[in-house]
Amino acid sequence: MTVSADELGTQDIKKLLIKQAVPSSIGILFMSVNILIDTIFVGQWIGSLAIAAVTVVLPITFLISSLGMAIGVGGGSVLSRALGANNREKAKTTFANQIMMTFLLSFIFVAFGLFFSNEMLLLFGAKGAIMKPAREFFFPIIISVPFLALCMMGNNIIRAEGKAKFAMVAMIIPAFINITLDIIFIKYLDLGMFGAALATAISYFSCFLFVLWFFLFKSELKLRTRHFKFKLLIVKEISELSIVTFSRQGVVSILAIILNHILYTYGGEHSVAIYGIISRMLMFALFPILGITQGFLPIAGFNYGAQNYERVKESVQLSIKYAAILASLIFVVILLFAKPIVSVFTTDPKVIAETPEALRWVFAASPVIAIQLIGAAYFQAAGKAKKALLLTLSKQGFFLIPLVLILPNFLGIFGIWIAFPIADILSTILTGYFLKKEINTKLIQTTNGIL
Template structure:
């Protein structure tokens, strides 16, 4: 493999550079999403449709704790990208060391808390009735592996900030492939049911962690830590926190959304509606992988060039990322509108779930062609270190629009009101983001001194 340096982020043509960054990110996200998708198909066909709902109840809790690693990673990697762009390698090293320390501290504390209050947390997130027992089995075992996942998510963003997208892709692929193999062994061959599904997931997190550790001790890594770098710096922790809070807030709102959705849908349609939401949620993770990949590829390019003062390259990066993402999102929209029934039958043969899910899927993905603007716009502010606008724009869709809509519309339209809330929130959030992104470009990226 050819030697890749972070300097490439400021010198290579933007279009080729974005593809070089986004394709490995997309492949990594695709494999990770396929893992979640196939895992759900295995669980649905080998254990039962209630098991799908059970996993859906657990995901927001475990993902929120793991998202601490992601938020610390994204916040710190924004600093690292800009520091490398400004030739401040010691600051980049200190930031990386602080990321490791913070991730360990927060995730271990939250895992202990999560295990102590398991019987209260699961029902709060919709794990009621027949869903409770399988959800508890899955929750407890997966929580043991969450600190490993958090460290992997943090390390992955640092690898990408170094300009090593292929290694970041491998880090996402390893747990995905590992989980599928372990799923087959534990669920199908050993017939361990929910225990097997849970241990397969936890085992895959540990495999990813081993790879991340190997990378940073190998010659491929640009950042070579020393023990003093692990000591917390108030200034760096503050900057990581302000930027990482954006990602953490987004995941917190996602977890709150799951809480509301699972409870609202359980009250309106029981286990069938919760299962339908679980299937649609998996498709949201899977189908949009190329758009998320472009967003991931966009972050280090925008951050590096902003730190280097190459403002024309930043503008070009924004425009190119949005163009590519819109094209891909439109193609995804067409496929999902055409084949929702076929997709649903992959997960389950339950007649009630088959009846409800296709219509829900069409509503949820109705505004897909325009979401790229919202994703890239919010990511831009995070990439350049502007925490407050990044936070507000990140929360716009889920927090400011979607949650109020799912609390209001079902009172008038029942379960249909829940599904209608998705495209309405997407449209409103995109309009708001487009306005602020355009204003930012005119104010700070136009007619600025350029260092190319």
């Protein structure tokens, strides 16, 4: 499943997309299973209140660690285009600047999180009985976040090199370690929320060690001391594209704050737990679509840098086609098996009774999300930061947050769940418009089939 960077511009797009997307999908699957099983363990062995606590804490840690993801994706676009233009020195300097940016920024944010821990937990919805387990979970996790940030950054660069198989392994290793340690720390040593957090923290560090090993021994980007100097133009180019991913995660975190507070207002702790289950299922169930999106990025970026626009267009169309088919199948599974799925997470009868309908509504528009995800990814791969930012923020920022604030006033808690498919449809229409216009102008060729 591994290809060299140069093969991103020569191999058949269908075969290339499979080689890139399958390992990415498997990696995301294991990461999703990790989070899913983690939620099941704390729900079954500690209680539904523990799910609510995890739902509060994880958006904080993901916001900080998403600095690494953002720098990885933004710099990965710069790096892919540099490789496509056969400028390996720029690619190496870009990578070195990414390492320094991730290391510096993640430690600053972690220090801020530790100093204002109570305020952050309250802001993200740790109300009432949720606060105590949330604090137990927070501290071991926050200390390990810089390692997670470096892993997220490195994983994107591994994919940008065309080494999707190694990126997959980097996501599988922490999943196995976390699940194993969860069983030991929670079930047998009875360490509760602290044990769950400790298992997760150790798994992040294990991922970091593997990524470090890859870049020392397997990477094509052999860095030297001269590369580790901040280059203003490269930092600027990375930052302009990184802000797209970080802004998306920032908006996701703002959405989490709003949702946790509104859910607590309308339904108490158990409603926060319901969304905790749904949010885990969103990541787990959509893993193949996210894998295709990640597999698509280096292909589009490399060929855009090489000015091979016909291959870029073909990669866009195939990615949308495959992702749409898979998303439709996922929706059918959720529609038919919502209740058995929910029952795996908890024994709380109220949560089991109310979650299936909410889950079906949240996934209702999933068959159309392929256009939105691939479209936004295309503009990022092409280095078009403003359009990428607009389209990336469209679902959560422009549509979902306003809908979540407005609809519950008229429809109660049902208004929260119905907001998700409405936001999916509106953001897909917006992205489809810009993507079709881009294909018909920049990529020159007449669009066939999908758009």
